[in-house]
Amino acid sequence: MTLVDVILPLPLKPTFTYAVDDDMALKVKRGCRVVVPFGKKKHYTGIVDRVHHEAPEGYEVKYAFALLEEQPVVLPQQMKLWEWIADYYICARGDVYNAAMPAGLKLEFKPKVETHVRLAADYRTEEALRQVLDSLKRADKQQDLLLTYLHLSAFFEGGPYEVSKQDLLAHHNTSLAVFDALVKKGVLDTYPYVISRLLEEERQVTGLKPLNANQQRALIEINLCFEKQSVCLLYGVTSSGKTEIYTHLIEETIRQGKQVLYLLPEIALTTQITERLKRVFGSQIGIYHSRFSDSERVEIWNKQLSDNPYHIILGARSSVFLPFQNLGLVIVDEEHDSSYKQQDPAPRYHARNTALMLASMYGAKTLLGTATPSVESWYNATEAGKYGLVTLKERYQEIQLPEIIPVDIKELHRKKMMYGHFSPLLKEKIEEALTRKEQVILFQNRRGFAPMIECHDCGWVPRCVHCDVSLTYHKHTNQLVCHYCGYTTIVPHTCPECGSKDLRDRGFGTEKVEDEIRELFPQARVARMDLDTTRSKTAHEQIINDFEKVKTDILIGTQMVSKGLDFDHVHLVGILNADTMLNYPDFRAYERAYQLMAQVSGRAGRKGGQGLVVLQTGHVDYPIIKNVMNNDFEAMVHDQLAERQVCHFPPFYRLVYIYLKHHQQRLTESMTAQMTAQLIKVFGEGRVNGPMQPAVARVHSLHIGMIMVKIEATASFAQARKLLLQVEQLMRQDTRFKSLQVYYDVDPV
Ligand code: ADP
Ligand code: ZN
Ligand code: ZN
Numbered sequence: 001m002t003l004v005d006v007i008l009p010l011p012l013k014p015t016f017t018y019a020v021d022d023d024m025a026l027k028v029k030r031g032c033r034v035v036v037p038f039g040k041k042k043h044y045t046g047i048v049d050r051v052h053h054e055a056p057e058g059y060e061v062k063y064a065f066a067l068l069e070e071q072p073v074v075l076p077q078q079m080k081l082w083e084w085i086a087d088y089y090i091c092a093r094g095d096v097y098n099a100a101m102p103a104g105l106k107l108e109f110k111p112k113v114e115t116h117v118r119l120a121a122d123y124r125t126e127e128a129l130r131q132v133l134d135s136l137k138r139a140d141k142q143q144d145l146l147l148t149y150l151h152l153s154a155f156f157e158g159g160p161y162e163v164s165k166q167d168l169l170a171h172h173n174t175s176l177a178v179f180d181a182l183v184k185k186g187v188l189d190t191y192p193y194v195i196s197r198l199l200e201e202e203r204q205v206t207g208l209k210p211l212n213a214n215q216q217r218a219l220i221e222i223n224l225c226f227e228k229q230s231v232c233l234l235y236g237v238t239s240s241g242k243t244e245i246y247t248h249l250i251e252e253t254i255r256q257g258k259q260v261l262y263l264l265p266e267i268a269l270t271t272q273i274t275e276r277l278k279r280v281f282g283s284q285i286g287i288y289h290s291r292f293s294d295s296e297r298v299e300i301w302n303k304q305l306s307d308n309p310y311h312i313i314l315g316a317r318s319s320v321f322l323p324f325q326n327l328g329l330v331i332v333d334e335e336h337d338s339s340y341k342q343q344d345p346a347p348r349y350h351a352r353n354t355a356l357m358l359a360s361m362y363g364a365k366t367l368l369g370t371a372t373p374s375v376e377s378w379y380n381a382t383e384a385g386k387y388g389l390v391t392l393k394e395r396y397q398e399i400q401l402p403e404i405i406p407v408d409i410k411e412l413h414r415k416k417m418m419y420g421h422f423s424p425l426l427k428e429k430i431e432e433a434l435t436r437k438e439q440v441i442l443f444q445n446r447r448g449f450a451p452m453i454e455c456h457d458c459g460w461v462p463r464c465v466h467c468d469v470s471l472t473y474h475k476h477t478n479q480l481v482c483h484y485c486g487y488t489t490i491v492p493h494t495c496p497e498c499g500s501k502d503l504r505d506r507g508f509g510t511e512k513v514e515d516e517i518r519e520l521f522p523q524a525r526v527a528r529m530d531l532d533t534t535r536s537k538t539a540h541e542q543i544i545n546d547f548e549k550v551k552t553d554i555l556i557g558t559q560m561v562s563k564g565l566d567f568d569h570v571h572l573v574g575i576l577n578a579d580t581m582l583n584y585p586d587f588r589a590y591e592r593a594y595q596l597m598a599q600v601s602g603r604a605g606r607k608g609g610q611g612l613v614v615l616q617t618g619h620v621d622y623p624i625i626k627n628v629m630n631n632d633f634e635a636m637v638h639d640q641l642a643e644r645q646v647c648h649f650p651p652f653y654r655l656v657y658i659y660l661k662h663h664q665q666r667l668t669e670s671m672t673a674q675m676t677a678q679l680i681k682v683f684g685e686g687r688v689n690g691p692m693q694p695a696v697a698r699v700h701s702l703h704i705g706m707i708m709v710k711i712e713a714t715a716s717f718a719q720a721r722k723l724l725l726q727v728e729q730l731m732r733q734d735t736r737f738k739s740l741q742v743y744y745d746v747d748p749v
Contacts, residue, residue, distance in 0.1 A: 001019055001053065001055060002019070002020050002022075002024075002025035002028075002051065002052075002053060003017055003018065003019055003020070003051070003052055003053065003054065003055060003056075003061060004017070004018055004019075004020055004028060004034065004048045004049075004050065004051050004052075004064065005017050005048070005049045005050040005052070006018055006034060006036055006046035006047065006048055006049065006064070007046055007047045007049050007082070007093050007094060007097050008036070008038065008044050008046045008094055008097075009044060009045075009046075009094050009097050009098045009106055010044075010092070010094040011091070011092040011094050011095050011346070012092060012094065013092075014049075014086070014092070014093045015049050015050070015093070016036070016038075016046070017056050017061050018034070018036050018061055018062055018063065018064040019061045019062070019063045019064070020034070020063065020064050020067070021063065024064065024067045025051075027067055027070045028048055028051055028067055029048065029051065029070070029071075029072055030048055030049060030050060030051065030072065030076065030079060031047065031048065031072025031073060031074040031075060031076065031078075031079055032047070032048050032067060032068070032069060032070065032071075032072050032073070033045050033046070033047060033048075033067075033068040033069060033073055033105070034046055034048055034064040034065075034066065034067050034068065035064065035065045035066045035068065036062070036064045036065060037062050037063075037065065043065065044106075045068065045105075045106050045107060047073075047074050047079075047097060049079065049093075071305070073105060073301070073302075073305060073323075074101075074323065075305075075323045075324070075325070077324070077327075077358070077361045077362055078100070078321070078323055080361055081320075081321075081354070081357060081358055081361060082096045082097065082100065084357055085347050085349050085354060086347070087718075087721070088717075088721075088746060089346070089347050089348055089349050089744070089746045090656075090721055090724065090725070090743075090744040090746060091346040091347045091348070091743070091744070092346070095345070095346040095347050096347050099318065099321070099342070099346075099347055099349075100318075100321035101301070101321070102294045102295075102297035102298045102301060103294045104294045104295055104297070104298035105298055105301060113192045113193065114164045114165070114166065114192075114193050115164065115165040115166075115190050115191070115192060115193070116162045116163065116164055116165065116190065116191055116192075116193040117149065117162065117163055117164070117165050117168055117188050117189070117190050118153070118161050118162040118163075118188070118189050118191075119149070119150075119153075119155070119161065119187070119188060119189070120186055120187055120188065120189050121189075122186070123187060124161075132146070132187055133146065133147075139181070141174055141175075141178045142178055142181055142182055144172065144174070145168070145172050145174055145178055145179060145182060146182060146187065146188075148168065148171055148172045149163060149168055149188065152167065152168060152171060162193075164193070165179070165190060205279065205280065205281070205282045206279050206280065207280065208247060208248060208251055208280060209244055209247070211241070211244060211245065211248060212241070212396065212397075214240070214392060214394050215240075215241050215244060215245055215392070215396075218234065218236065218245055218390050218391075218392045219245050219248055219249070221388075221390040222234065222245070222249065222367065222388075222390050225388030225389075225390060226365045226388075228388070229386075229387060229388045230359065230360065230363075230364075230365055230366065231356060231359075231365070231366045231367075231368065231380075231386065231387040231388070232365070232366070232367050232368070232381075232387060232388040232389070232390060233335075233368045233369075233370075233373060233377050233378070233380070233381040233387050233388065233389050233390070234367055234368065234369040234370075234390050234392065235370065235371070235373055235378075235381075235389065235390070235391050235392070235633075236369065236370075236371060236390075236391070236392030236393075237371050237392065237393055237394070237395060237401060237602070237631070238371045238395070238401070238598070238599065238601070238602025238603075238606075239395045239396060239399070239566070239602060239606045240371075240392040240393070240394060240395055240396060241392075241396040242333070242369045242371075242392070243273065243276060243333075243566075244396075245392075246262065246331050246333070246367070246369065247276075247277065247280055249329060249331070249367065250262070250277075250281070250312060250329065250331075251280070251281075253328045253329040254281075254284065254311040254312065256328060257326065258326050258327065258328025258329065258364075259309070259310075259311055259312070259313070259324050259325065259326050259327050259328060259329075260311065260312045260313070260327075260328065260329045260330075260331065261312075261313050261315075261319060261320070261322075261324065261327060261329070261330045261331070261355065261358075262277075262312060262313065262314045262315070262330075262331045262333065263315065263316070263317075263319065263320070263330065263331065263332045263333060263340075263351060263352070263355055264314070264315070264316055264333050264334065264564070265316070265317075265333075265334050265337035265339040265340050265351075265563065266316065266334075266337070266339055266560065266563055266564075267289050267290070267291055267316050267540065269333075269334075269563055269564050269565070270287060270289065270314060270315070270316070271540065271541045271544050271545070272544065272548075272564075272565060272566060273314065273333075273564075274287055274314060277312065277314060281311070281312055284310060284311040284312055285310060285311070285312040285313075285314055286300055286303070286304075286310035286312070286313050286314070287313075287314050287315060288300050288313055288314070288315035288316075288318070288319040288322060289315050289316040289317075289318065289319065290316065290317075290318055291537045292537075300313075300322070301322060301323065304322050304323045304324065304325070305323050305325075309324075309325060316351075317339075317340060317342060317351040318351075320351050320354045320355050320358055324358075324362065326362075327358070327359065327362040327364045328362075328364050328365070329359075329364055329365050329366075329367070330355050330356075330358065330359040330364055330365070330366045330367070331366075331367050331369065332351075332352045332355055332356075332366065332367070332368045332369065333369050333370075333564065334369070334370055334563055334564055335352050335368035335369060335370045335373065335374060335377055336370045336372050336373055336374040336377070336595050337563065338588075338592070338749040340352045340749075341747075341748075341749040343745075346743060348743075348744075348745050348746065348748075350747055350749070352368070353747070368387070371598060371599065371602055371633075372594065372595040372598045372599060372633060373633075373637070374591070375588075375591050375637055375640050375641060375644065375650070375651060376650055376651040378637050378641075379641060379651040380651070383641075384651075395606075397607075399605060399606070399607070399608075399609065399610060400605070400610040401601075401602075401605075401610075401631050402573070402601050402602075402604040402605045402610060402611035402612055402613050403610060403611070403612050403613070404601060404613040404615055404628060404629045404631075405425065405612070405613065405614055405615065406615045406616075406617060406620045406625055406629060407423045407425050407426065407614055407615065407616045407617070407620075408617070408618065408620045409423055409577070409616045409617065409618055410618035412424070419516075419520060420516040420519075420520075421512075421513060421516060421576055421577065421616075422516065422520065422574075422576075423614070423616055425614055426574050426614045426616065427520065429572050429574075429612065429614055430520075430521065430554070430572065430574070431521070432572075433571055433572045434521060434523070434524055434553060436571075437569075438569055438570070438571040438572065439547065439550065439552075439553055439554070439555070439567065439569045439570045439571070440553065440554045440555070440570065440571075440572045440573070440574065441554075441555050441556075441557070441561055441567075441570055441572075441573045441574070441600065441603050441604070442513060442517070442554060442555070442556045442557075442573075442574045442576060443557065443558075443561055443562060443573065443574065443575050443576065443596075443600040444510050444513050444556065444557070444558060444576045444577070445558065445559070445577070445578075445580050445581050445596065452470050452471070452472065452473055452505065453471075453473045453480065453491060453503050453504070453505055454503070454504055454505075455495040455497065455498065455500055455502065455503055456500065456502040456503070456504050457495065457498055457500035457502055458495060458497050458498040458500065460495050460496070460497040460498065462480050462489075462492075464482035464484065464485065464487050465487060466482070466485050466487055466698070466699070466700050466701045467482055467484045467485055467487075467696060467698055467699045467700065467701075468696050468697045468698040468699075469482060469483070469484055469696050471487075471489070473491070473505050474511075474532070475505070475511055475512075475515075476511070478490065478491050479491070484696060484699050484700075485699060485700050491503070510528050510530045510556050510557060510558060511528070511532075513556050513576060514526055514528050514556055517554060517556065521554070524553045524554050525551065525552045525553045525554070526552065526553070526554045526555075526556065527543050527546060527547060527552040527554070527555050527556070528543075528555075528556045528557060529543045529544075529555060529556070529557035529558075529560050529561055530557055530558045530560065531558070534560070540560070543555070544565065547567060548567060548568075550569060559596065561600065561603070562596050562599040562600035562603070563599060564599075565603060566606060567603060567606065568606065568607040568608070569607075570603055570604055570605070570606070570611065571604060571605055571609075571611050571612060572604060572611065572612050572613075572614070573600055573601055573603055573604040573611065573612070573613045573614075574613075574614045574616070575597060575600060575601075575613065575614070575615045575616060575617075576616055577616055577617070578593065578597060578615060578616065578617040578619070578625065579617055579618050579619060581593035581596060581597075582617075582619060582622065582624065587644070587647070587649045588749070590624050590636070590639075590640060591636070591637075591640055593624060594624060594627060594628060594633070594636045597615065597628045598628060598631065598633065600613075601613045601628070615628065615629070623635075623639070624636065648686075648710050649710075650713075650747070651713060652712070652713055653710040653711060653712055653713060654710070654711045654712075654713055654717055654720075654746075654747065655708060655709070655710055655746075655747065655748055656708070656709045656711070656720075656724065656744055656745065656746050656747075656748075657706060657707070657708055657709075657744070657745040657748050658675070658679075658690075658706070658707040658708075658709065658724075658742065658743075658744055658745075659694070659704060659705070659706055659741075659742070659743050659744075659745065660672050660675065660704070660705040660706075660707075660740050660741070660742050661702040661703065661704050661705075661740065661741040661742075662702060662703060662739065662740050662741070663701060663702060663703070664703070665703040667736060667739075667740070668703040668704065668705045668740070669691070669703075669705060671705065671731070671734075671736065671737055671740055672690065672691040672705030672706070672707060673691055674731065674734075675690075675705075675707060675727065675731055676688060676690035676691055676707050678727050678730060678731065679707060679709060679724075679727055682723050682726075682727055683709060683711075683720075683723065686710075687709060687710050687711065688707065688708070688709055688710075689707070689708035689709075689710070690706070690707030690708060691705055691706065691707060692706040692707060692708055693706070694706040702741070709724065724744070728742060
């Protein structure tokens with residue numbers, strides 16, 4: 001009997017075993033989809049992991065219903081990658097399967113098919129056509145329908161001769177019976193017509209831009225590095241032309257007949273880069289990200305399996321899961337960016353690290369590019385010697401990096417000299433920019449700092465009923481929203497605690513800044529880019545296009561405006577308040593703050609002269625602010641590495657957060673305490689931190705317990721994961737533990 005081990009989209013066992021009949025046994029291979037029964041009524045589409053003859057003992061295997069194709073839809077390297085992700089990030093293979101494949105492939109995928117109609121071949125002469133129209137004289141409606149067809153298909157103007165059945169019926173407003181009669185008489189033919197959702201635009205291809213001397217040198221160094229090492233970090237200041245260097249590397253790679261994966265951390269970034277790459281590579285490039293409809297994603301997946309795959313895939317996080325037949329190069333742009341890490345749900349994978357693994361499975365090279373390397377990658381490229389390092393310190397056309405002026409807002413607030421959140425200097429510089437018809441970018445960090453409503457009399461703040469967080473105030477809809485669970489309610493008229501009518505908004509998000517700007521500069525055209533204004537697939541594209549075409553003067557935004565965007569007319573950048581970044585309770589706070597400030601500053605003065613950054617903070621004397629002003633990344637990273645070594649943090653230690661969730665607070669607490677004790681027994685006191693206070697202690701009405709485990713980077717992490725799972729198993733002997741949700745976040749960001 002032939003058996004198959006199948007991965008199902010369930011967070012349970014790694015694989016499930018089924019029998020296949022003789023016919024299927026001849027065809028089935030690893031990576032093919034099979035439909036299998038599960039439980040009493042359900043069936044799932046699973047992926048075959050292994051074909052074998054080892055009948056399991058102790059239970060009777062069921063038969064798989066159907067094999068969906070003979071050629072695998074998941075390639076061997078992908079199967080290996082799935083396995084690696086499940087192991088490394090301590091999750092089920094079913095979770096990886098769920099994240100990796102578009103839903104359409106988990107069911108039976110049907111291409112989008114329309115019925116098309118054309119005149120039967122026998123009637124395509126004038127003579128024959130006249131005869132048939134004549135013969136229909138007594139069937140008015142049929143004659144009418146035929147005439148409508150002739151009109152719609154532009155029959156007498158030379159074609160296309162065919163129309164969709166739906167269009168025809170819509171135009172003619174007739175019954176299906178009339179249509180069917182003509183088909184039955186053999187006058188009209190119908191046939192299925194498969195529509196591609198992938199738009200193949202024709203566009204002018206312009207070829208590569210020649211590199212300048214510095215870029216040329218960097219490219220040579222990267223290629224030299226790739227002769228010895230498989231990973232290279234390109235540390236190039238903002239606007240040094242990293243994207244142009246990538247373009248040359250891509251061209252070389254596809255000339256060798258190999259494929260390229262180009263990863264970006266943020267969908268909002270794909271717009272500009274797509275345009276730039278399409279000008280050079282035309283239709284050889286495919287775009288892939290989660291905002292695409294599922295059926296579009298299925299089509300790209302299938303195209304990558306076909307004889308005619310895209311040579312280049314440009315995409316966000318999830319494009320590491322696409323099938324590649326011959327991957328030669330991976331580019332991870334803005335490699336430092338934390339949005340490469342998936343937070344929820346499992347698999348909680350880091351797309352940069354996963355891409356490195358993917359590349360190694362194909363023997364491909366990886367280029368990590370950024371103006372502000374992550375502390376980890378910098379360490380790997382310097383002290384650890386794992387990666388090559390190529391540096392590019394000059395901007396294209398030798399434009400100076402922007403001048404950064406710090407402004408002490410603590411002092412100004414005290415002297416009541418602020419205009420809302422704008423210092424006199426920033427206000428003046430914005431005025432100047434507007435008169436000179438230059439554009440302005442304003443950056444407001446949002447993490448851990450959202451606009452709220454507060455009672456001015458008693459200090460009451462509305463909170464989510466399901467989660468331990470305050471609700472965010474959305475002014476345009478006058479609603480209070482929980483950003484964790486989506487709970488929404490209207491703003492009350494009076495304070496439920498003290499009855500006061502004096503409810504004020506507190507804190508400020510980008511929306512508040514927008515209001516202030518409109519008041520201070522009524523003539524300016526303002527756009528805002530944040531999570532709320534970019535929910536639809538094309539919203540960010542619109543905002544970026546408008547700003548590019550100078551249809552807006554001031555762009556306000558969160559993290560999104562700090563990343564990789566390239567605008568020609570921005571001279572001034574304002575950082576409204578650096579302190580929220582500096583005060584963030586996380587060991588990466590300074591690293592993050594530096595990256596964000598350096599990146600957003602990098603948007604200033606990219607063309608036509610040095611730019612200016614006004615940096616508002618209450619901590620002008622902090623070394624990190626000096627580092628940003630002096631563009632001294634190396635000083636920042638040097639300090640951070642020293643601190644991390646002393647405090648046992650990455651890159652010297654690997655972190656794993658363990659989360660426990662349950663409706664009952666007491667149970668969560670006692671189990672977290674017990675598990676902490678158990679972990680200390682196994683790993684030793686120094687490696688376990690717990691129970692910890694998670695950033696949010698309750699979400700979706702579930703109480704959360706958290707434990708941190710630290711493992712030396714030099715120790716075997718595989719062994720550590722094994723021990724972690726052993727501890728979990730031991731805990732599961734306590735029946736109360738069984739009702740708990742337990743999951744791991746490996747290498748949290
Ligand atoms: P980075 O990715 O390092 O921030 P970009 O690749 O976006 O830098 O380059 C900044 C700007 O300079 C872009 O508008 C780009 O088109 C232009 N540029 C860079 N290098 C060249 C080159 N060799 N030839 C023409 N334009 C270039
Ligand atoms: Zn009150
Ligand atoms: Zn909530």
